[in-house]
Amino acid sequence: MGKSASLASGLDSRPRRSARLRRSPYFPESDFGLLQEKYAPDPFRIMMVAIFCTQTPGKRAGPYLSALFEQWPTIASLAQADWREIAAFIKPLGLFNVRAKRIVALAKAFLETPPKPGQTSLRKGHRLYPPTEISHLVGAGPYAMDCYRIFCTPDGWRSCRPDDKELILYVEWRWAKEGINYHEMRRQESYCR
Numbered sequence: 001m002g003k004s005a006s007l008a009s010g011l012d013s014r015p016r017r018s019a020r021l022r023r024s025p026y027f028p029e030s031d032f033g034l035l036q037e038k039y040a041p042d043p044f045r046i047m048m049v050a051i052f053c054t055q056t057p058g059k060r061a062g063p064y065l066s067a068l069f070e071q072w073p074t075i076a077s078l079a080q081a082d083w084r085e086i087a088a089f090i091k092p093l094g095l096f097n098v099r100a101k102r103i104v105a106l107a108k109a110f111l112e113t114p115p116k117p118g119q120t121s122l123r124k125g126h127r128l129y130p131p132t133e134i135s136h137l138v139g140a141g142p143y144a145m146d147c148y149r150i151f152c153t154p155d156g157w158r159s160c161r162p163d164d165k166e167l168i169l170y171v172e173w174r175w176a177k178e179g180i181n182y183h184e185m186r187r188q189e190s191y192c193r
Contacts, residue, residue: 032170035062040151043115043134044075044106050144051102056093058166064090068103078107105138113137130159143167161186 030037035058039045048068052061068089072078078086087100115133122131134140134148146167149156157174160167172182 030170030173032166032173034058034166034170035065036147036151036170038062043148043152044110045069046147046151047106047110047134047137047139047144048103050141050147051099051106051139052090052093054099054143055095061093064093075107075110078103079111081107102139109136109138 035049035053036046039049048065049058049061052058052065068086071089072081072086081104083097083100083104086103087096090096090099093099113136115137117133120131120133121135122129129135129142129145130149132140132145132148135145140148143162143164146160146162146164149160150162150167150171151157157171160171162168162171168182175182175185
């Protein structure tokens with residue numbers, strides 16, 4: 001536990017580096033610098049972003065997420081990790097016990113039943129939300145499913161109507177690149193209902 005705690009405490013003093021965005025066929029490069037852009041189109045890492053960015057700004061969560069992936073580089077290593085060690089590692093972010101348990105549970109679930117293209121399911125408690133390939137996984141709430149649809153599927157951003165302010169801005173930007181005003185389009189959708 002000592003090694004993880006010392007790594008986590010040293011994160012705040014590390015110099016901030018701009019994230020290098022991987023090019024993905026699913027979305028153009030933007031200036032938003034969202035963690036989702038950095039880790040797309042990997043569904044597991046997108047789910048991890050959702051866990052880290054719940055009630056924590058991405059700029060604060062990003063260095064801890066990167067360091068976590070350095071410490072536990074594979075899904076299997078996270079599935080075998082002691083949640084208490086992860087909790088100590090991410091303690092400065094808050095919600096560390098909940099996040100650590102969810103990270104280990106997600107890794108185990110991902111290994112047991114990974115998402116399969118074309119095999120979608122509804123998330124219990126989210127019946128009105130469109131089914132996705134990750135809906136069956138631990139931590140797949142509306143925010144995680146929005147991230148998945150926007151950053152892991154080719155045209156998922158077109159049908160996604162996120163509630164998160166940063167995701168709204170990103171989807172708005174994607175529509176603007178096609179010459180469409182997102183908010184006007186949403187108003188017209190509400191008239192049709």
